Amino acid sequence: MAAKKKAASVGAGAVAAGKAAKDNAYVQRLIEDEDLRENLRTAFESARNAYGRMSNGKGPSAALNDKKTQKQLREAATSLREAADSLRNAKSGRKKRKRGRGLMLLFVGAGLAIALNEGLRSKLLDALFGSEEEFEYSSTTSPEQSGTNAAPVGSTS
Numbered sequence: 001m002a003a004k005k006k007a008a009s010v011g012a013g014a015v016a017a018g019k020a021a022k023d024n025a026y027v028q029r030l031i032e033d034e035d036l037r038e039n040l041r042t043a044f045e046s047a048r049n050a051y052g053r054m055s056n057g058k059g060p061s062a063a064l065n066d067k068k069t070q071k072q073l074r075e076a077a078t079s080l081r082e083a084a085d086s087l088r089n090a091k092s093g094r095k096k097r098k099r100g101r102g103l104m105l106l107f108v109g110a111g112l113a114i115a116l117n118e119g120l121r122s123k124l125l126d127a128l129f130g131s132e133e134e135f136e137y138s139s140t141t142s143p144e145q146s147g148t149n150a151a152p153v154g155s156t157s
Contacts, residue, residue, distance in 0.1 A: 026087060036086045043079035046072045 021027045030036060050072035054060060114121050126132070 029087060033086065036083055039079045039083040039086065043076045043083065046076035046079065050076065 030040075050069050053066060053069045053072070114124055
């Protein structure tokens with residue numbers, strides 16, 4: 001009977017752990033993000049290989065002298081940094097995406113308003129390039145008259 005109670009409590013603990021994991025944002029991110037899983041896998045493999053080289057009788061001095069061990073440790077650190085950045089930026093990335101969509105919608109709306117509204121378009125052009133000055137053209141030269149019977153240029157008579 002005691003074994004059944006113990007099994008039930010262990011099962012209840014496993015169910016509670018499963019619910020907690022399901023509600024955890026980091027676990028959800030790990031499940032959904034292939035790049036995050038790949039970064040963690042690469043970091044683990046690189047660290048395991050570096051550890052194997054250091055435990056091969058070389059000891060911790062291998063990290064200082066062995067170029068291959070240094071490369072593996074650097075790769076593990078880089079992969080862990082990328083994974084951590086991915087987890088940190090998961091929530092802010094959504095906000096940036098929404099903000100970007102809002103800005104894009106604003107620019108498209110402004111462009112359409114300028115294109116479709118002549119009054120707004122003229123105000124914008126006046127603000128950018130200055131208002132148009134309206135003037136009347138008057139010639140400073142007088143038209144040439146060579147004779148009273150001369151035919152206009154381009155006419156056939």
